[in-house]
Amino acid sequence: MMAIYGPLRLILDIAFFIMLIHIIMSWLISFQVLNLGQQFVAQIWYGLNRLLEPIYTPIRNFLPDTRPLDLAPLVAFIIIISLRDYILPTLLF
Numbered sequence: 001m002m003a004i005y006g007p008l009r010l011i012l013d014i015a016f017f018i019m020l021i022h023i024i025m026s027w028l029i030s031f032q033v034l035n036l037g038q039q040f041v042a043q044i045w046y047g048l049n050r051l052l053e054p055i056y057t058p059i060r061n062f063l064p065d066t067r068p069l070d071l072a073p074l075v076a077f078i079i080i081i082s083l084r085d086y087i088l089p090t091l092l093f
Helices: 002-030 039-062 072-092
Strands: none
Touching (some): 002 039, 002 072, 039 072
């Protein structure tokens, strides 16, 4: 079972940190600490958006429309934490 658990845990850990970076970066952009006019910041931001949008889109379709507040990253973050820390160890051990 460790042969399955290890890679799945690694994938969920990587997804966790990528989403954490995306969430923190969105706050910094909203509070104008980071500027999308800078090429490096814009490249990272658009790359993270392209990477995470396939995860967020089905969640946005499921959730009610809360236009100024996007709850999809929060729900995806909670799902990844639940899978990584509770569901995966319970299923495989």
